[in-house]
Amino acid sequence: MHNAKFARILKNLSHQDSSKRRSAAEALAEGDERAVYPLIKVLRDENFGVQDAATRSLTSLKNEVTAYMMLPLLREDSFLRNTALMILKEMDTFTIPHLAVLLNDKDDDVRKFAVDLIHDIQYCNYPDKLVEMLKNDTNANVRAAAAKTLGALNHREAIPALVDALGDEEWVCFSAIEALTVLKDEASIDSLVTLLNNPSEAVRFAAIEALGKIASPKAQYPLCEHIARTDGFERKATIISLVQIGIVPHSQNIYEDLVEMLRNDEWDEKFVAIKGLIILKDTRAIYHMIDIAGSLELSVPDRDEKIQVIKEGILSFGCNEQILKILDDDALRYRGKALAVEIIGDLQCPVAVSKLIKLAKSDHRDIRRSSINSLAQIESEEGKECLIEAISDYDSHVRRSAIIALGKICEMSAFEPLLKMLHSETYEDVVDEFIKTLLNINATLFLSRISEFNKNVQETAVRYASVYNLGGVC
Numbered sequence: 001m002h003n004a005k006f007a008r009i010l011k012n013l014s015h016q017d018s019s020k021r022r023s024a025a026e027a028l029a030e031g032d033e034r035a036v037y038p039l040i041k042v043l044r045d046e047n048f049g050v051q052d053a054a055t056r057s058l059t060s061l062k063n064e065v066t067a068y069m070m071l072p073l074l075r076e077d078s079f080l081r082n083t084a085l086m087i088l089k090e091m092d093t094f095t096i097p098h099l100a101v102l103l104n105d106k107d108d109d110v111r112k113f114a115v116d117l118i119h120d121i122q123y124c125n126y127p128d129k130l131v132e133m134l135k136n137d138t139n140a141n142v143r144a145a146a147a148k149t150l151g152a153l154n155h156r157e158a159i160p161a162l163v164d165a166l167g168d169e170e171w172v173c174f175s176a177i178e179a180l181t182v183l184k185d186e187a188s189i190d191s192l193v194t195l196l197n198n199p200s201e202a203v204r205f206a207a208i209e210a211l212g213k214i215a216s217p218k219a220q221y222p223l224c225e226h227i228a229r230t231d232g233f234e235r236k237a238t239i240i241s242l243v244q245i246g247i248v249p250h251s252q253n254i255y256e257d258l259v260e261m262l263r264n265d266e267w268d269e270k271f272v273a274i275k276g277l278i279i280l281k282d283t284r285a286i287y288h289m290i291d292i293a294g295s296l297e298l299s300v301p302d303r304d305e306k307i308q309v310i311k312e313g314i315l316s317f318g319c320n321e322q323i324l325k326i327l328d329d330d331a332l333r334y335r336g337k338a339l340a341v342e343i344i345g346d347l348q349c350p351v352a353v354s355k356l357i358k359l360a361k362s363d364h365r366d367i368r369r370s371s372i373n374s375l376a377q378i379e380s381e382e383g384k385e386c387l388i389e390a391i392s393d394y395d396s397h398v399r400r401s402a403i404i405a406l407g408k409i410c411e412m413s414a415f416e417p418l419l420k421m422l423h424s425e426t427y428e429d430v431v432d433e434f435i436k437t438l439l440n441i442n443a444t445l446f447l448s449r450i451s452e453f454n455k456n457v458q459e460t461a462v463r464y465a466s467v468y469n470l471g472g473v474c
Contacts, residue, residue, distance in 0.1 A: 006034060013038055018047040025053035029060040036061060036069050043073075043083060055083055059090045067091040068098050074113050085113060089120045096123060103129055108139040115142060119149040127155040134161050143168060144175035151179025159183060163191045174206055181210040186218065193222045205237055212241025220247040227252045236261070240269070243276040255280060259288050267306065274313045283322040286314055290326055294336020311343060319349035327355040334364040341367060345374025353380045360386050368393065369401040376405030388414045396427045403430065407437030415441050422453065435461050439468040 009031075012024035025042050028035040035057070042054040058066060066087070073084035088095045095117060102114035115133070118124045127150065134146040147165050150158040158179070165176035177195075180188045192214075195207035208226070211219040220242065227238050227249075239257050242248055248258075258280070261273035270292070277285035293310045296303050314323065326332060326340045341359060344352045353375065360371040372390050375383035388411070390402035399421075406414045415438065422434040435457065438446040447465060450458050 006031065010038055013042055018045075018050055021045060021047065021050045022053045025050055025057055028054075029057035031057075031061070033061075033063070033065045036066050040069060040073070043080060051083075055087065058087050062091055062094065064094045064097070067095040071098055071102070074102075074110055075107070081113075085117065088117055092121055093123055095121060096125065100126055100129065103133060108142060111137065111139070112142045112145050115145040115149050119145065119152050122152060124149075124153055127153055127158070130155070131158045131161050134158070134165055140169045140172050144172045147172060147175035147179050151182040154183065156183060156185065159185050159188060163188055166191055166195060170200060170203060173203055177203075177206045177210045181213050184214045184216075186216055189214065189216050189218045193219065196222060196226050201234065205234060208234065208237045208241050212237075212244035215245045217245065217247070220245050224249050224252075227254070239276065240272050243272050243279065246279065248276045248279040250280065255282050255284070259285065262288055262292060267302075270306075271309060274309060278313050278316050281317070283317055283320050286317060286320075286322045287326060287329075289314055290323075290336040290340050291332065292336075293339050294333030296335070307339065311339065311346075314340075314343050315346060319344075319347045319351070323347075324349070324352055324355065327352065327359060334367055338364070338366040338370040341370035341374050345370075345377040348378050350378055350380065353378055353383050357382060357386045360390060365395050365397060368395070368398045372398065372401045372405055376409055384409070384411050384413065387411070388417050391417060391421050396430050399425075400427075400430045400433050403433040403437050407433070407440045410441055412441060415445070419446070419449065419452075422457065431457065432460060432464075436464055439464055443468040 009024045009027045012020045013028075015021050015024070021042070025039060028039055039054045039058050039061075043051055043058075045051050045054070058070075070084045070088050070091075073080045075081075076084075099114040099117060102110055105111050105114070111133070115130065118130070124130065130146045130150055130153075134143055134150065137143050137146065143165065147162055150162065162176045162179050162183075166173050168176070173195075177192065180192065189211070192207050192210055195203055198204050198207070208223070211223060223238050223242050223245070224247075227235060227242075230238060236257065239248075239254055239261075243258075248254055254276070258273045258276045261269045262277070262285075265273070274289065277289070289310050293307055296306060300306070317323070323340060323344065326337065327344070329337070332340075337359075341356065344356065356371045356375050356378075359367050360375065362368050362371070368390070372387060375386055384406075387402050387405050387409075391399055391406070391414070393399050393402065403418065406418065418434060418438055418441075422431065422438070425431050425434060435446075439461065443465060447461065450461050453461075
């Protein structure tokens with residue numbers, strides 16, 4: 001920035017008009033190192049807009065000088081200190097060389113600020129100093145910050161010191177547990193397991209969660225033993241950790257706990273419950289999973305994702321008596337039953353055909369459509385007859401599903417019924433499906449009789465014909 005322009009902007013920083021001061025502070029964002037100190041002074045301006053402009057300009061002056069000159073503000077009032085911390089974080093690696101000296105500061109807060117900044121920046125070229133602080137710093141908050149930061153830095157050489165810190169004050173212990181969870185080291189499992197007997201419920205809870213997140217098979221037996229001597233939230237946390245490891249014992253009535261989680265907890269826990277029930281392979285869980293799916297309104301956030309998780313879980317059980325019973329359960333929500341019908345089709349359960357034919361005449365449109373789609377996936381003469389019958393359903397959505405299904409299975413016996421129903425169809429989207437299905441079944445035969453239909457059908461058929469096999473049946 002030219003000297004004259006810089007001097008003019010600098011003069012406006014002390015202008016009586018706050019808008020002039022704000023504009024000047026904003027203009028210094030394009031300045032150089034000379035702008036840093038004036039902007040720091042402006043952080044004390046009585047006008048919040050000016051303060052904000054100075055903060056943003058300092059943030060844009062990303063260099064070692066800015067980082068160095070922000071350090072004294074760590075000893076100021078809360079506003080200036082927090083502003084300095086925010087700017088120092090934005091300075092990123094330019095800040096790191098200047099923090100080393102602060103790690104030896106007499107002020108506990110300053111040492112902690114420095115460690116927290118290293119954590120937030122996620123870089124440090126002197127991690128051994130943090131290990132030393134974890135071991136020897138006189139302030140528990142600083143030791144806790146050092147533990148947490150060593151984990152964030154993935155400094156595996158700190159694992160022995162972190163394990164030792166599990167015996168430190170409770171707050172330090174929590175941070176050490178957090179760091180060891182991030183590092184996921186097998187060598188720390190035994191030490192974390194010993195915390196299951198800690199007199200502090202909070203420490204036990206943290207250790208249980210850590211063992212689940214590390215997901216080492218070494219932890220499964222201690223956690224299984226722990227279930228027997230605990231209850232409430234701690235029991236629930238233990239079960240969640242076992243599910244994360246991939247082990248769910250059949251004893252201890254864990255099935256009931258998982259069902260309770262599925263029915264009453266938030267979706268993070270519901271997903272865990274579904275995974276646990278799949279591991280147990282207890283088909284009784286299918287009913288509860290279907291019922292939960294049926295309870296989801298269309299407006300529920302991430303509904304499709306939730307339905308897909310439930311569906312994949314039920315599919316893992318395969319075709320079984322429990323899901324067949326659900327097809328006969330009239331008390332089940334219709335959305336849940338529709339999903340069960342869809343899953344039956346994906347599983348291609350031949351023993352379900354008679355039930356699906358019955359459901360294809362249900363009062364609920366979605367169940368009829370699901371039944372038709374599922375029948376199309378199962379090889380069955382009775383099922384084909386049901387599909388042909390459904391092309392005359394009073395609901396256009398059901399008719400459309402039946403027509404598409406017949407096209408997919410290329411059912412020649414449906415050709416004449418389809419041709420007949422096409423004459424009376426009034427919905428254009430359904431007419432399109434009639435035409436595409438007839439072309440797919442036998443394009444040559446259909447086109448030979450196209451003169452039987454009105455101009456609109458003829459033009460649509462010609463438009464689609466180019467992509468179908470005119471040489472014969474599909």
